[in-house]
Amino acid sequence: MSFYVTTPIFYGNGEPHLGHAYSTMAADILARHMRQRGEDVFFLTGTDEHGEPIAQAAEKQGLTPQELVDRSAQSFRDMAAKVDATNDFFIRTTDQGHIERVQAVVDRVKENGFVYEGTYEGWYCPRCADFKNENEIGPGDTCLIHEIPLDRETEQNWFFRLSAFQDELEKLYEENPGMIQPDFRRNEALAFIRGGLNDVSLSRSQISWGVPLSWDPDQVMYVWFDALLNYYTALGYAREGEDLTGRFWPASWHIIAKDILKFHTVYWPAFLMAAGIEVPQRIFIHGFLLMGDKKMSKSLGNVLDPFEVIEKFGADALRFYCFREVSFGQDGSISTEGFETRYESELANDFGNLASRTLAMISRYRDGVVPEAGPDPLLLADFEGITDRVSALLDDAQIGQALEEIWVLVRRLNRYVEEAQPWVLAKDEADAERLDQVLYSLAEGLRVLTLLLHPYLPASTDILLEALAEPDQGLAPFGSRPGGVKVEKIDPLFPKL
């Protein structure tokens, strides 16, 4: 089966912060997990490089727009690498391959009769790059998100007949209740659609930094349509001489945050329908990471720099913390103190210790060879079906809940060590068989959990899988690997800070 997951493409006028990394890490966890299941995976991220805000930011900094986006594309690429993301491609909307394909899709939308010329008059937020309708306008004609005055715009441009898709969109979400996750976001999208859809500008005439329309090159594409199309265009040129569209489209998951719900659940499927292209399978809308009670954002200046956090805690700890601390789909506060607490109590104590102890005891009592024994019946019931449960949760992008399922068993194994007391068993030859069973069960439990944790903690589980002599990273049921394997001791995976 093919599995195609995307992150939003990030604005090419900013520096990456933890909020961006959050979406990227989520998509990466799903991608890695699906690869473990042997699926044919494609994972896309990238940068959104056209539009007025970028042109303006460049001017302010005395750069050309291209110079500005070249820099920030590099920072976003670095960010993805730093959080250990395994994206298969990094799209930039200034790529020639993207531009050509955007033009081709828009031409189709026009041929299909969904584009007309008209005059736009209304309110526009330059920071959102969004035309606001009545219920999106704050007191004194301000932007509800940025709290800045909106611009009154009047311009001649081309329109997309969004209103023609009202019924089809309603039907789409009524007939596919699982398509937007979590469920309350689907209600939000439906409410927006039922509130009535106005046609939207497809192009802008007073801006030049964008993709020119093929039939009217004085106008450039409205940046949101240009940006959304990245998910589709990338497949056409990500691999030289190969078109991956048939293999991966429609996308399995778009991972986004709630700020861009309207674009992804209303504009995007409508535009695809207009072009005669299949709509994405599912969209997961996560919440915001907050510092205190404020959204982390560049304009508010309260951002955690993911590079600094990784410097101190490592990428694994960051990936772990974000999905352990904040319920995926909800807003949630994060803090440096929170990091430290979870790092010590869960990563270092629960998991790191379990791993070190297990390997040390096998080394001390059995010369590093996992005994050839069977699994302890005491653990069988706990581990029964764990791989399927985690897989089912991750099928629904329940990243935090899947992690919780795994963690219950990490704690279970720690309790098992305390209950079974291998150090007592080791003192009496008469208990040798029992000790074999306990050590085998610990090694096997640790192996199963390490494999399940791999998408969350890729670097430390790589070390551990090597120490466990587990060459294959595919998921495995408890008790499926026989003993007799030579394992190695390890240094603490999560050293005390």
Ligand code: MSP
């Ligand atoms: N360029 C558009 C998206 C186009 S997608 C076709 C854009 N870019 S952005 O740089 O502003 O990134 C927005 C996305 O970054 C959010 O949807 C979310 O995925 C992520 N986040 C930015 N700040 C965030 C938090 N504080 N918390 C969680 N995610 C956040 O919008």
